Each structure stands twice: as structure tokens, then as C-alpha cells.
Amino acid sequence: MLKASDLFVKSLEKAGVKYIFGIPGEENLDFLDSLKRSKIKMIVTRHEQAAGFMAATVGRLTGKVGVCLSTLGPGATNFTTPAAYAQLGAMPMLMITGQKPYRNNMQGQFQIVDVVGMMKPLTKFTKKITKNEQISEILDRALQLAEEERQGPTHIELPEDIAGENTTSKAFNTKSSKPKPASKQAIQNAIKKILQVKTQKQAYSEQVPSCLSLLPNKQSKMQ
């Protein structure tokens, strides 16, 4: 089994993300742990606004999405200015913010702000993940929309309970380009197979992320 945050990070890795800028909060700890075991470098800043500007600048200079991370409420509100910066400047950027547990939150309304709502006018796409099975699809969409002209910011909210769950989904292999329709032949083959295999339980192979290198990134001088 793969942890949902591992799946998320693995997918970002596959999309070519090299840096994530931000300030984690307790709601991001699973995600942070997944980052630790990935090739992506976490650049911790001293203010989320600065992290957002950095992510937007990565998008601006590379044409590929720049990514930033924050906790819920207070961290997420600090992303509003960089969101506007990326929106008006047409810079591809993905903001990932944490949230209290989706299912069983025992902290009342503590720190809760409608971040998805707040991001609506500032982004091309903003979405809360409520099931781990949605991660690939939502992430793919967020990356694609950010990089599609007119480029701009997108936002995903990842609640802490979902981040920590195990998932049977697989990391998608995005180049964040628009998926092409499958060929007719492939569809025909698929139909054949489905008809052949009447009741075969889908055996999800346990997909352990490959090369979860613990080696320090060579480019960096941080170590």
C-alpha cells in the first residue's frame, strides 16, 4: 500500500517538480514526510508570501508549474498575494494547502477558513480532496490548467487525514499535457479483455515509489 501523501508527491515528481517552497504546518506532516523520501527539494521560507513568489517565479522562468505548500488558515491566507501575482502575471503555479481532518475533526472551527472559496477569484482551479482516490485526477487537472494558456495559479486543499491514509491508487504518469483520446483499437482490446475476465478482483500491485533516494540532492549545498 502507498500512503496518499506518497502518491501525491510521487505524482509531482513524475510531473517534473524539483522544488516545493513553503512553510509546513502540522496538517502537512505526512506530506512533508513523503517529500523527505522524494527527489523533490523542500525549500522552507520565513513567510508563505515569499514562498508563493518563489513558486510563481519558477513557473514564470520555466513555463512549468512552480509549487508551494502551506498549512491551513493562516498559512493559506498568506498565499493570496502570490496567487494574484501569478494570476495577473500569467505564471503557472500550484498551491497546496493543508486542512484539518475531513472526516473526524475534533477541534471545532479552530483555524478553519474557507480556503477553497477564498482562492476562487484568484485561481483557475481550486479544489478540496475528500477521497484519496481523487488525488491523481485532481492533481492532473490542477497541473494541466496551470500550464495551459493563459497560464496561471491553481490550488489544492489536502486534509491531513486523507494525506495520511493508505491508497490503492497509482501515481499517474503525467507530463501535464492534455490526455489524448484512446485509440479505437485500444478501446476494442479493453472491451475484449473485460468480457473475458468475468470476475477478476483487481489486484492492485503494491506500488512502492521507485528510487526514493535518501541521498542528498547533488545540486544543493544544504547538507
Next chain:
Amino acid sequence: MSKSASKQAIQNAIKMIKGAKRPLILLGMGANKNNLSALLTAFLKKTGIYFLNTQMGKGAIDERSPQFLGTAALSANDHVHFAVEDSDLVIAIGHDVYEKPPFIMKKNGAKVIHINYYTSQDPKVYFPQLEVIGDVQTTLKTLTKSIKNQANWDQKCFKTVRDDVMQNMDAGSKENKFIPQRIIADIRKVMPDDGIITLDNGMYKIWFARHYRAYQSNTILLDNALATMGAGLPSAIAAKLLYPKRKIVAICGDGGFMMNSQELETAVRLRLDILVIILNDNAFGMIKWKQKNLGFKDYSLDLGNPNFIEYARSYGAHGCKVKDPNELVKMMKKCMNMGGVHLIEVPIDYSLNHIVSPQELKSNVAPCKINQ
């Protein structure tokens, strides 16, 4: 990948450009994306058309080009605008109405062809007569193939405007004062061709847009869309992470720098080689300037500041203050060769801001007889 623009739209553009008398090229922020530089340069060379750019379009074509007319840092009345007034067709490539208008379109003024990946319009300031929407690379290739310099084009006035702009661009660059023109000339001298300066927002941004010649795409990163303060240092850090071998200098006002100055710690922790230049006027200079222009009394915009040198040092960065204009080049070289995080404070002299104030700009005289 974006789809190509329709053949019809491209053909219409070719017809309009060939039939125009005084076409101009305007490069907007999109010109700095998707590796367009080489294609833009080829189009420029083949046609011989003069060009201007927006603040965010700087560098997409080398500004040392003899066809460069300057940057429209303001929306009207600057020297470069005489060229726009003389023109009957502006070929706008990559412009986006989120940028501060590089000029205001007039109903009876120059027509505009909008070339970009997407549409962009504003009923009051930018309403192109023709849009060529789609993959800009393909559009540029076709235009370059189909258009050469036309005998019916009259570029006399543009040539005169260019001479005028170039003279202004270099005026003051050798004066022994901390005026923007001198500081900018010195920074340009030290920056390698591919070195990147990242600006914050403030009065000096207008000066840099007008006087700093960008040689390569995305070598002057500034924000003239949201035009927020505080992005100068963070964007320098991001640029350095992406391009560890290139020289990166953040240039901030004292106001903008203090909005995200805590990121000095991030730069030190990441052991980046970054130079931060603070142009200090102990004020929110741009707002002070606008306050004065609009006839308001001087009020509330002067600031106190930390001792920037000690402030930088407290983060483990190096800090120094330039006391004589002749020191800046030397100091910059020293800091950049040494590596690490450096801060140089420059006491900027804003006594010449009146040059770019609307009242004074209006009194500029056209260097040639405008054709309209």
C-alpha cells in the same frame, strides 16, 4: 501545446502589415515565454521593423538592437510614445491587458494586430482590429517567411525617435551622483549578458524599465501586472535555485525590501550567491512622488529604517554601504566574486523624478513631424 492560429488570421495579418505605412512591433510580457527570442529576432531582422516593449516584455529581443525604440514604462507622453503616435499599425506580440498599458489605443490612431496564445482586450485602452490567437511560434515563422522590408514603409520618424530615446537613455549615466540613471548604468556594466536582476516595486522600477538595457529574455524580472511590493528578494532566490551558475541581483527599495527581508535567512541557509542592492530613500518613494504630482501636501510617507548593514550581518550575510557613486561598480564586483549573500545599500537620489512626472512629460517635443 497550443494550436496554431487560423491560416486566415495569419494571412490577414500579413496583408495588414504589408499594406501599412509605418508599422511598429510591441513586445509584451508573453514575448518572454516559450523561447520566442530567436524567432522574434529573426522576424525583426528580416523585416527591419522598429520595436518597443512593455516593462515585462524587456529582453525578449536584445535591446542593443538598432531597431529598439525604448520601453513604454509609462502609458503616454514619454519619448517612445512619439513613435506610437506616428505609427499606423502596431503589431503587438504577447501583450496582455493585465500589464500597465504601454500606450492607450485611440479610435482614430494606429490599428493593432494582437498576436498571442490567447485573446486580451479592454474596451477603453486595447481593442485590436485583428487577433491572431494560437501558437505564437508558428505565427512568427509564417510571418517571417512571408514578409520582408517593404518599399512603401516610411521609417524616417522612427529613426529620429530612436536617436532621441537613446540620447535620453544615456543622459546622466556618468554623473557623479546617486541618480537612477548613473546607478542603472553601473549595474548594467557589472551584470553579465545573462545575469538576472529582479526588481521589487517602487519608483526606481520606472527608471530601470526606461534605462536598463536588457540583452536576453527574462534577465530583468519585474512585476508590472499586480505590481506588488515584496517579490524582489524571493524571485531572486528562485532564479538562483534554477540557474546556479548565473549572476542574480535583487534590486529593492527600502520599502519593498522590508516586506520580505526575512528571506535573507533563507538565502543564507541555502548558501546561495545572491546580491541584494537596496536603493534607500527612507520613504515609500513612489507614493511620495505621486502625492507631490497630484498637488497633495507631503504627509506620512517617510520611513525610519534599520541599519541595513548590521541587519544583513545579523543574518550572517555581508553588508556594506556605498558612500561615493564611483564605488558601486567595484563593490558589486567584489561581492559577486566573493560569493555568499551580500547586501549593498545605495542612498538613491530621487531629485530627478520630475523628468517622468506627467506634467513634464507632456512638454516633451516630438523630434519629428508626426504623420497623423
